[in-house]
Amino acid sequence: MLELLVNGEKVSVDVDPSTPLLWVLRDHLDMTGTKYGCGIAQCGACTIHLDGVATRCCVLPVSAAQGKAITTIEGLSAEGDHPVQQAWIELDTPQCGYCQPGMIMAAAALLNETPQPTDDDINQRITNLCRCGTFVRVRAGIHRAAELASEVKA
DSSP states (O other), rough: EEEETTTEEEEOSSOOOBBBBHHHIIIOOOOHHHHOOOSSSOOOOEEEEETTEEEOOSSGGGGTTTTSEEEEEHHOTTTTHHHHHHHHHTTTTTTSSHHHHHHHHHHHHEEEHOOOOOHHHHHHHHOOOOOTTTHHHHHHHHHHHHHHHHHHHH
């Protein structure tokens, strides 16, 4: 039995410690917002926060997450009002939407570390893939989220 802290709640799961965290979240905890994309931690669809750091969890053994705070898209904001979520809605950022939970989690982590990112910061740090090619809208969404976040702090 493994003990995890997911979205602020302690949970116990009876799984092999080598099971990828993605499958524990989706199959054992019914948190299906985190998506499976490539299975090799390259596309970013599975991005979550592990102690606040954007982490691709499709290859991360669940045992590596013990003792760390796991935040999924479901836990980013109880009301769905995180600045990144607000900006995504305002600018109609996603197209098909499949990659967007991971994209939102990557963007939120970037803004936690770099509250006013440049285009270069975004290009270097947001390496999630989007088959629809909404990267220009994602960049605009991150800039808008930075504006919204600074308005909240003011």
